[in-house]
Amino acid sequence: MLNREQLWPSLAQQEWDIVVVGGGITGAGVAREAARTGLKVLLIDQKDYAFGTSSRSSKMVHGGLRYIAMGDIKLTKHSLVERERLLQEAPGLVDRMSYFFAHYQGGGIKTNRWAFAILLMAYDFLAGIKDRSYFNAKKFLARVPNYRSQKLLGASRYTDAVTDDTRLVLRVLDEAVKDGGVCLNYVKAEKSIMQEGKIVGLHVVDEVTGQRVSLKTKTVVNATGAWVNRLRQQIAPETVSVRPQRGSHLVVSAERLPLQDALILFHPDDQRAMFIYAWEGRTVIGTTDLDHKTDLDDEAVITAEEVNYLLRAANHEFPTAKLTTADVIATFSGVRPIVSSGKGLDPSKERRDHAVWADNGLISVSGGKLTTFRQIAQDVLTAAEPWLPSIKQREQKAAIFSQAANLKTPFDAAQERRFIGKYGYLAGQFLQEMPADELVFIPETYTLWAELRWALRYEQVVHLDDLLLRRSRLGLLLVDGGLHHIERIKAIALAEGWTESYWQSELARYQSIWQRYYSLPQGLK
């Protein structure tokens, strides 16, 4: 990506076909699909790329077994088709993972082995694969040691996929840029400009410098997730209700809770479905599902009740683990913009599908899933056709990702797969430019030191939290947010142009953000 300072002056000097507001997975997908049609596309985010829900999801690329159980066949089918496509196109970034569901004597119909087998058969059928099996208790306990074994009959295995959500967003953005799209973070859309009842522009502000400009554009795509009504209500006669729901996760060390798969379980208190799963060499416990009543402009944060609720579930499934708050490395919470049924349903029962609204050239989109971003992007572009007739004939099924040319890397096969999955067509340039002594992994992680340098140079890192929470995930994976590596991180940042005083203020900012939003709540520390 070009750097922000280079891009900003040119924004107001041209007419855009589409300005995409929101740099989460939805906006990234729209920018990617629009850029390939040859349109002039600009994407902006008021904060960092993936700052919203797209860095705080459960990171599953999945059909969602619970959606099929709820009878939502359409959403499940769409998601499964997209899952299979992403597995094909982005190995190393989106990878298949085994999911287990344990069966117990006297568990009732909800946990009945045969009922579950029928569900899995339908799930695999919709995906067009056959990848499921049954593990007896002994075999299952060998795979998942210390799992609750009393009255255990065995476990059903099926597969879904897992990703790094922020790297998925960045790789999609890289593809948009490759096709001529322009992306800029820390630029906020303030107000639409209307002429003769149609959108013709957008007032935006650079949140770093405070400068304001007016952009000219034929359409605006409002992909602002939970914030969707803010832009839309400026011009739409009425807006539908978007119900923000918070989901929180705990990250614990794999030594304390060793796992190579994902487990699906029902919480002992309320029988809600939850997951415990392996991610980036750690174990994640999630998620809660609660109406989110705090200000959307404040980052979502886990409460003490949620921490205890999640720990209770983990300790119920792994009775000998005896996890406590001392085992929590980090926490993260995201807000799901559920397009509300208005029926006052239990949060877990609201549908997860997306909705698109077209209002005089402002196309708004909200809801949906990480998994279905390509399909959502196509629906958005279809809604934009009246203002952009040239896209009617577009290719709708083309590959999202271009592939890396044949590369010689210094990594073993698994590491190479991950590396190419993350950087795609840029992997070759990465290897050419990055110092050889940084092509080694940061202790206890699968992240290269060179990834930090690359991000600082090419991925519009403005703040240290961009680098440690979204370009890399060190802040979620390392104790104290990675502070024990801070001297080496500082050396890289200074070599890439940061000044000592900027570093000091960024370090203070990062520590405060990490303490407040990514560690345990006050009272549990």
Ligand SMILES: Cc1cc2nc3c(=O)[nH]c(=O)nc-3n(C[C@H](O)[C@H](O)[C@H](O)COP(=O)(O)OP(=O)(O)OC[C@H]3O[C@@H](n4cnc5c(N)ncnc54)[C@H](O)[C@@H]3O)c2cc1C
């Ligand atoms: C707890 C949880 C777990 C989930 N797990 C999964 C999962 O495992 N798999 C899955 O497929 N889906 C999952 N989802 C759903 C998925 O994460 C979301 O559907 C998806 O991330 C939404 O992306 P988005 O781009 O629409 O919104 P966001 O990622 O929130 O992006 C919106 C962006 O708009 C920006 N913005 C807002 N206002 C403005 C403005 N005025 N100007 C400029 N920018 C603005 C924000 O800064 C933000 O970056 C989960 C959701 C939650 C909450």
